[in-house]
Amino acid sequence: MKVLTPDTTVSEGPDRMMVEHHLSIVRLVLPKGFTIKRHRSSMTVTVVAIKGSIQFHTDDDVTTLVPGKAVVMQPGEFHWLEAPDEAGQVMVVHGVLAE
Template structure:
C-alpha cells in the first residue's frame, strides 16, 4: 500500500524525520548557510540526495559538492559530514539495512 510522507516546513535547521522504523528511515536535513553537520557514521547503508542549495559532502577519504538531483551512497560505518558554506541547503537522507546477499 502506498504511503505519503510530508516534511515540516517549520524545520529550518537540522533533522525533519518523515518516517522511521527499525530498519529504514527517511529524514529531510536542513543545513543553514555557514553551518555544518558534524562527523558521524551510521550502522545502516546511507543514501543522501541533495534537494536544495550546494552541499559539501565529506568522507575521511573524499569531498564532493552536491547540487539538487545528485546523490551519494555510503556503506554502513563510513564516517561522513556535511556543510553548506555558501547558501542554505537541504538533503533527503535514507537509512536502510540491506539484506545479506544470498548464495
Template sequence: MQVFSGNPEIKQGPERLFAKKFYSLVRLVIPQGTTIKRHRSLMTVTVVAIKGQIVFHTDDEETTLVPGQAIVMEPMEFHWLEAPTEDGEVMVIHGVLAHDKKQNQE
C-alpha cells in the same frame, strides 16, 4: 503507498519523516555556514540533495552535491556535511539492504 511531507516551518536540523527498525527517512535542513559534525551509521546511508549546494565529506573524499545528485555510503563510513555558500537541504535514507545483511552474516 505512503506519502510523507516535510514541515516548511523547520529551518534547521533533522526532521524524521518515517522510521522503522531497519529503515528511516529524514529531511535535513542545513543553513548557510553550518556543518553537521563527523559521524557514521550502522546502516547503508543514501543522501539526496534537494536544495542548495551541500559539501559532503568522507575521510577520503569531498564532493559538492547539487539538487538531483545522490551519494550512497556503506555502513560505518565516517562522513560530515556542510552548507558553506547557501542554505541546503537533503533527504537522508538509512537502511539495511539485503546485501548488508548477507555480508554481516559471513
C-alpha cells in the same frame, strides 16, 4: 503505501519524516554556515540533494551535492556535511539493504 510530507516549520537540522527499525527517511535542512559533525551509521546511507549546495565529506573525499546528485555509503563509513556558501537541503535514507 505511505505518503510522507515535510514539516515546513523545520528551518535547521533534521525533519524526521519516517523512522522505523530498519529504515529512516530524513529531510535535512542546512542553513548557510551550518555543519553536521562527523559521524557514521550502522546502515547503508543514501544522501540526495534537493535544494541549494551541500559539501559532503568522507575521510577520503569531498563532494559538492546539488539538486539531483546523490551519494551512497556503506555501513560504518564516517561522513559529515556542511553548507559553507549557501543553504541547502538533502534527503537522507538510512536502511538495511536486502541481500
